[in-house]
Amino acid sequence: MSDRAILHVDMDAFYASVEVLDDPSLRGKPVMVGGTPEGRGVVAAASYEARTFGVHSAMPAAQAVKRCPHGVFLRPRMERYLEISKEIFTVFRDFTPLVEPLSVDEAFLDVTGCRRLFGSAEDIGRAIKDRIGRDVGLTASVGLAPNKFLAKLASDLEKPDGFVVIEEGEVRERLAVLPVGKLWGVGKVTERELNRRGIITVGDLLAAPRQDLVDRFGDHAAHLLQLAVGHDERPVVPVHEAKSVGNEITFASDIADAEELRGIVDHLAEKVAWRLRRHGLCGRTIVLKARYPDFTTHTRSHTLPHPTQSTTEIRSAARELLTERLGRRGRALRLLGVTASHFEHEGGGQGELFTDAEVARDQDLDRVMDRVNEKFGKMLRRGGPLRRNDR
Ligand SMILES: [Mg+2]
Structure with missing residues (x-):
């Protein structure tokens, strides 16, 4: 694997956290942003307090209100989220031009080349996290790894307010226990398909007869196996502002x-x-x-x-x-x-x-x-x- 340092920075419960930032009386309360409980809409973001009631994003709002009847339900204020998003991306770009946005609150940063300037990759990750806390007033979870796939995985491991480094030497052992659905590009359909074949974890995938995988998934099988051992050579591609x-x-x-x-x-x-x-x-x-x-x-x-x-x-x-x-x-x-x-x-x-x-x-x-x-x-x-x- 190449010697790269990739960060994945992901804001915690972004929409809900912005609502709490703007209205501190919501702090500590279960806050859900999304569709109204009366409608067919879903929860777009749930604060961690709401999650303790079993509410998660993409859950129908009608179901969320059953689980958390005293929660605060708010309609999204997209413009405000985009405003904050800009501030976050400004922080990212202060450290590296190689910023690849995944959504309004999430990005990959290739910091391989700026280590001399700002210290180790870990220093850079911590500095970004601190600045988002200080300048924007929100928490982010950060993953640091040799590639995009592992960095994204890492940022998710200790959410919220997490900081996880995945080192080269611990990749296999970290991956083996994860559900196959955690692999990049494994959607719900593929996951079900794998599960039906008794492949539940990434470890199971690596142990499965290779030919069976190729027969069923064709070219995609090789890609799955690459990710299963933690290989991912995709570069961080900064987005050019197409209109x-x-x-x-x-x-x-x-x-x-x-x-x-x-x-x-x-x-x-x-x-x-x-x-x-x-x-x-x-x-x-x-x-x-x-x-x-x-x-x-x-x-x-x-x-x-x-x-x-x-x-x-x-x-x-x-x-x-x-x-x-x-x-x-x-x-x-x-x-x-x-x-x-x-x-x-x-x-x-x-x-x-x-x-x-x-x-x-x-x-x-x-x-x-x-x-x-x-x-x-x-x-x-x-x-x-x-x-x-x-x-
Ligand atoms: Mg997020």
Whole structure:
């Protein structure tokens, strides 16, 4: 393994902690941020006091209120969380430019190169944690390890207010006892699949006959086994501030058929969603662009109640824009484009509108599609006489 020093910094119960910061009378109380107990929404964040009642994030709010009837239920104030998020990321970037956000309250930092400047990697991790405490007034949990996978694992081990270092020599023993679901990229579906085969822990995975794994999981098996021994060479990729992600297609000849146009919008939406996921972004505004045979161009946009990277959601927003706003019956088009903008990083709270199970299903499906796409390098849908202008 290369000699890298990767930090994973994750704020503790972020939304709930911001609420307590802004209203100290909430301190020590079970605080839950998310959907209202009367609605179908879910808990987006629960304070540690709430967690002692068995409440956790992604739990339906109606269930949370049963477990914790005297808890304080608050609606999310996303703008405030983003404001604090900026402060946290400013602290990160004071130490290294190599900051890869995973969500509003979580990031990887590659501090390999700045050790001489700021001391050991452990010193840097502690300094970041202290500054977040002092300057922002919140606690973070920090993991330090030779790679991203292990760093993320480490930050989770002693939450809240944790600081865990995983050293090279203790990797195997730390990993062996963990449930396979803790491995990067093992979703609920894969975990169930492994469990059905008697593979419960990472140790079980390493002991399983290799050929069985390859037969069932194909190329993914090798990836799983790499993670199971703690190997992960992925670099920390700092995010460049893209303002939008979009794809458009100019047709070889004008298209008037509504069914066909909808198929093209679906395809574009899938592509945009896939790119968002690859960059760890969620878009809040979906824009549909249509050009008519006389070259007039119209755009219509729809702002979603929450940021998303889900194919299903982006597709349905784009379809709606096509059928209700732009697709005047029978009128031919020469170009269609779908764009997502107003980004937030992953974890912006899709859970607001959907149940845990719905979100998990949707995400699992997206993950499967992403694997297929990555394997074949392009979208499999629609060939045909299209000229593509990928922006
Ligand atoms: Mg967090």
